[in-house]
Amino acid sequence: MISKSIKYTSTALAISTSLLLARPLFANEMPSDLEFEVSGNIAVEQRYFFKEAPYPQQLGHNQLSLSIEPELYWEWNGGNDSVIFTPFYRVDSQDDNRTHGDIRELAYVHASDDWELRVGIRKEFWGVTEFQHLVDVINQTDGVEDFDGEDKLGQQMVNLSLVNDWGIVDVFLLPGFRERTYAGEEGRLRGPLVVDKNNVSYESSAGQQHLDFALRWSHSVGDYDLGAYWFHGTNREAYLTPTPQVTMLDVTSYTLQQYYAQMDQLGVDVQATLGDWLWKFEGIFRSTSIEDFWATQAGFEYSFIGIMDSNIDLGLLMEHSWDSRGETELGEQGSLMQNDLFLGARLAFNDMQSSELLMGIGSDLDHNAFSFLIEASRRFGDNFIASFDVRLLQSNDENDLLYMLSNDDHAQISLAWYF
């Protein structure tokens, strides 16, 4: 799976690089102003789950892992041409599925006055909200990394970006699809059934090789930042259905089969920056062969600068999630966030160590379910960042999707070395 991506990307990279760099006289010379730099981080992460594992094979209380993510960067022509390579690898002490690697980026970017060409494996983020990134569609979620869905797998792309007075237009060709990663048998933060990595089917006969397409317009007008797009291709979210597996002892167990449908998705994101208030909205309309639905994420962020005559900034956030599919029976396709309210507070101490404290509460307005998170982070010395997180998931309603994770309250401490 990864080797095929590398093959496609290397070919694309080689072609574009030679096309753009080929000059009759200097075809074999290295650019005179070639610069190279390495940076990145190595992090160790320890999780402690407060409750016993609910399902057999799952890890007990402790989960230790180590991750490394270096970034190699080359630039020439004063930065107008660049190549970036960012591999990632995590070793997990308990969950074999969580021990995984990915090429987060391997791409060439050529920047000209009013256009840019970006080719290779990259990450593209779209969105304005904090608690859910609804419009962020390009990259597949590296779900096994963390359950907030913010970590993404690299995505192969050819992206042309055109800058105009009336906005920036991005055209994306996305060859190749990445399957989502899920916790394995030993992993926590999963439901009773494990997702079978080898049982994947696609609506499109092209399967993983389907060529996806996206077109996006974004613009800043006065206090408003706007974005709208159309995506046509493989749905990054799999439909998971229980499938029986017959074992040697003729006992039927179940795993989850992944089915990736084709979709058309329209997305809109708006932010209004009015004084100390940030008003944010994201909306999507998705059409697949199975269903059509729309979903929104809307809210605000308000900042108090320098509270109580100190240097501390306090940011207050509130967002609401809505999914037109509404409450769904367990096993039906739906969203975890169908009618949920999120409140958050962010304290930035603005000290030499960049200390920060985040607190968030999420509440499902249809079910009796809530999630609570607290995160503290601080720099030690010049190169170390320590973070401490606590996540609590509470649900009493068996029909609620969050109920599956309600035994997985955990605390996490991590220490990262940045170089």
Added chain:
Amino acid sequence: MLTKKILFSAVSALGLTLVTNMSFALMPEEQKGLDISVEAKKRDLGWQDSTADMMMLLRNKQGQESIREIKMKSLEVQNDGDKSLTIFNKPRDVKGTAFLSFSHPVEADDQWLFLPALKRVKRISSRNKSGPFMGSEFAFEDLSSFEVEKYTYKFLAEEPLNELKMFKVEQYPVDENSGYTRRIVWLDTQEYRVYKIDFYDRKDSLLKTLTFSDYKQYLNKHWRADKQEMINHQNGKSTELLWSNYGFKTGLADSDFNRNSLKRAR
């Protein structure tokens, strides 16, 4: 309560009548202060665009030090505030973070932050001008470009400083989000270079003093100080700024200061 309201309206009406009947004449020391500031701005016009590296050395009361390394690109905009792109290199955990600002003399600045971990461009509120820049003793407003419209002025005196003759001008920030009630600025009478600024906080107590040294002239016109030192008298902390690798008229344009260039800024 109602009487108070009526009284207030009457006084306001009277005041308004008086003001509208007067021409908007400044007192002589206000006019001189304004003239000096306009001349200082004029002396530096025409730099078009600039790039520079900045190293920030933060020191707290216990003598602990921390370093920040930044690259700044700026674009002079006609009849508006400057555009700037600030790229963070050290500490290494913020490497790749970049900050794009379109400043405006009177309206709120337009500001975007690029967060490299998520590859996300986030538009932020620019009201935080009084907050510390990267945990240092420089506030955001201390680092933004000087525009005449941002202040009202009063000329105080001519006095010597650093063996040079200086104008001493008091500046009153127009923006209510400023962390200062006033600033006192010393500019030399020859070249109109700023050598010292005293900052007075919201309680009108002396908060910080900024001194400029090692001025160098670029393109036979533009003076830039290689060193700036900010001392906070109230908390005993200080921040030293060391500028290097100044470049002017390097060919930067609007296309170097947009969302796309923010995302690939290094």
